[in-house]
Amino acid sequence: MTDPDTSRLGIDWGTSNRRAYLLDAQGGLMRQHSDEAGILHVNGDFEGSLRQLLQTLGLQRADIVMSGMVGSRNGWHEVPYLSMEQPLTALHDNLMEVRTSLPEVRCRIAPGYKYIDANGIPDVMRGEETQVLGALSLSAANGWFLLPGTHSKWVRVENGGMIEFLTFMTGELFSLMSQHGTLSKVMTEQQSVPEAFAAGVQAARHGSFTHTAFCCRALVVTDMMPPDHTASYLSGLLIGTEVYDILKRTDAPQQSAVQVVGSPALSARYLSALELLGIEARAWQPDAVYLAALRALFSP
Amino acid sequence: MTDPDTSRLGIDWGTSNRRAYLLDAQGGLMRQHSDEAGILHVNGDFEGSLRQLLQTLGLQRADIVMSGMVGSRNGWHEVPYLSMEQPLTALHDNLMEVRTSLPEVRCRIAPGYKYIDANGIPDVMRGEETQVLGALSLSAANGWFLLPGTHSKWVRVENGGMIEFLTFMTGELFSLMSQHGTLSKVMTEQQSVPEAFAAGVQAARHGSFTHTAFCCRALVVTDMMPPDHTASYLSGLLIGTEVYDILKRTDAPQQSAVQVVGSPALSARYLSALELLGIEARAWQPDAVYLAALRALFSP
The missing domain is CATH 3.30.420.300 (2-keto-3-deoxy-galactonokinase, substrate binding domain)
Structure with missing residues (x-):
């Protein structure tokens, strides 16, 4: 060969x-x-x-x-x-x-x-480990690596190795709730509204997602938010929920920048949420990262 | 008339x-x-x-x-x-x-x-206020009243009046995730498994629902939980998420029992979750509560 x-x-x-x-x-x-x-x-x-x-x-x-x-x-x-x-x-x-x-x-x-956390609860990844390998061959960064997507992954790296990771069903829940259920009914004509996204990110701080998602509906029925802001607000809530969950787990999350490896459009949302919350971040181009991983996997 | x-x-x-x-x-x-x-x-x-x-x-x-x-x-x-x-x-x-x-x-x-919380975020109810009126005409209880359902309501009562309430999209998210998406694929043949429900309630403590829901899938793909336990585990996660959210908001939640007004089947799940977490609760029969409310609304 x-x-x-x-x-x-x-x-x-x-x-x-x-x-x-x-x-x-x-x-x-x-x-x-x-x-x-x-x-x-x-x-x-x-x-x-x-x-x-x-x-x-x-x-x-x-x-x-x-x-x-x-x-x-x-x-x-x-x-x-x-x-x-x-x-x-x-x-x-x-x-x-x-x-x-x-x-x-x-x-x-x-x-x-496979990662079993301190409470004995498992999390899994398939594919993202290759992206992390690539990112680490391009950068000696420590701290959180973020791979947004249908199932967003946050991977904590120390000394060039993964020490924990968490998956969030962000993209999947956004898709489910846009297509079915209470919120979907007002999500027919949607704009991208940065201030609604930002409001969602901030609101994620104030309770569990299963509660804040209902408040998104309450904002509309009380005329406090136009219906066509719903998608941006919901996206902000879901992404904000990830970031606040991570913040609760880390004493000093801002110690090093979050390394974001994802498509430009999706990464832009996360970068915007992280910036809102005062967290430094750096975006990586996923094709470049994957190529770096391939070079490592093919090398003898 | x-x-x-x-x-x-x-x-x-x-x-x-x-x-x-x-x-x-x-x-x-x-x-x-x-x-x-x-x-x-x-x-x-x-x-x-x-x-x-x-x-x-x-x-x-x-x-x-x-x-x-x-x-x-x-x-x-x-x-x-x-x-x-x-x-x-x-x-x-x-x-x-x-x-x-x-x-x-x-x-x-x-x-x-309509309730606007301390962060300026609204919540709404239509119908549950009538149940709370009925429950309060039957009982002089203070503390949390819980009305489980598609959109579960937790209502805090002091001196016979509502002072705050929160809605959780519990029933709706359970239904969405049972019918569509990643978890639904393993939720075709489901049993009611009390120990899986209890494990879900406990796991809800360890992160946001958008993360713990993925761990439910990870439990199955790592063979740590049989696929037919998924529905019970997910139900426990969603209900546990409600209870932990409420616990975070209240200094002394166990001061008085939670008053549960819901169908017997649904109430039983919440009573079981509350018992697991050492929280006293009392169930009310919703028809009796509604009749009490009607008597108050019809009286001059």
């Missing part, structure tokens, strides 16, 4: 989407391809879906490293979670080989991580 | 359901009728729906007092919210007359309440 004709390909294979990164010999990005062949959309035919992807990219020989939900119970092959005692360098050593009928293809899946 | 042939009828007219209580001359219950003609199901024809109800009950002359969402913007007639400065006795004086073409019918709607 050290043949120079063998292409190195990284695939971030998630629930809904798939992103492929073709590397050049120096580990730079040669080509990027995204499609909607997430694990829920391939009808269990992972090999067929991969073959198609290789055809699209014009590849025959390939050394492939995959991360994300492709390694979950509902993915191609379940890869056991690593525990927090295993450093991120263990990702490289624990890539799980998947057999395929593709003759000149080597195919491996990165494991996720 | 003081004609002894005029029947006194109370209607708790909510979003999905309608419950009617026909009183005898002494204010006792003569007949109770429930149907699904909630305000969302009558296509705006409130008078026609009321006429049908009167036919069902065999009534021609009636003095009717209604409470609940029938007085909301999407109901029959919007009745302005009372503010917290107005005592519950003001409900009687602020019943809003609704004109109908029914010749021998007097029809009034009780207002709801």
Whole structure:
């Protein structure tokens, strides 16, 4: 597999989407391809879906490293979670080989991580560990790394290793509540309203989300907020809820900047919330971070 | 309307359901009728729906007092919210007359309440104020009154008056998350599992609901909890989230028992959660409470 004709390909294979990164010999990005062949959309035919992807990219020989939900119970092959005692360098050593009928293809899946907190309650990640590996190979930062999304992850790093992480169902709850239930009824015509977002972030301080979400409705029915501000307010509430939860867990959260790795649009919301609360933050471009992770995973 | 042939009828007219209580001359219950003609199901024809109800009950002359969402913007007639400065006795004086073409019918709607908390954030109720009025005419209790439901209400009472209240979207979020999203996928075959419920109540202490809800999923994917325990655990998380939020707001929550006014099945869950957390509670039968409220609203 050290043949120079063998292409190195990284695939971030998630629930809904798939992103492929073709590397050049120096580990730079040669080509990027995204499609909607997430694990829920391939009808269990992972090999067929991969073959198609290789055809699209014009590849025959390939050394492939995959991360994300492709390694979950509902993915191609379940890869056991690593525990927090295993450093991120263990990702490289624990890539799980998947057999395929593709003759000149080597195919491996990165494991996720499982974290059991001090109360014995578990949290899990699949895919984000690869992003953290990449971010840490670009930056020696300590403190909180934030990976926003359907399930936002906050990862606390010390001395180059993950020491805890927490997931928040932020994107999923926003989506559920926009489509169904009480708030969805006023969320038909929505604007992006920075002051409503900011008000939501501030209000998150004043109680649990299951309460503050109802207050969002109360603001509308008492004519204290226009209905078309609801989405921005709800987004602020959900993101504010994350930040206040983290603040409660950390004595000195502002000690070092929060490192945000996410799409520009989503990262912008978190950066705005963090700024409102006086917390320093730095944004990372997720493709650059993923490429850095791939270089670490492919290197011997 | 003081004609002894005029029947006194109370209607708790909510979003999905309608419950009617026909009183005898002494204010006792003569007949109770429930149907699904909630305000969302009558296509705006409130008078026609009321006429049908009167036919069902065999009534021609009636003095009717209604409470609940029938007085909301999407109901029959919007009745302005009372503010917290107005005592519950003001409900009687602020019943809003609704004109109908029914010749021998007097029809009034009780207002709801609006509460603006110390942070300037509003909460609202419509219908529960009537239950609190009833409960207070049966009991001189102080402290928290709890009215569980789609939108659970916690009402703090001092010296026979409401001084604050908070709503939690507990029932709505349980329903949303059971039908849609990540957790719903493992919630197809569910049992009622007291120990999973208790574990959820305890886990609610350890973070915001948007985080603990994801941990519920993590418990399943790490094989630390069977999938069919998910509903009970989620129910415990949501109810525990309410109780911990209330505990944070009150220096001495156990000073007096929590007065629970709800259906037996729902009340049982809250009583179990409160007992787990060492909080005294007392359950009230909601029909008896509503009848007591009607007696207060009909009395001159």
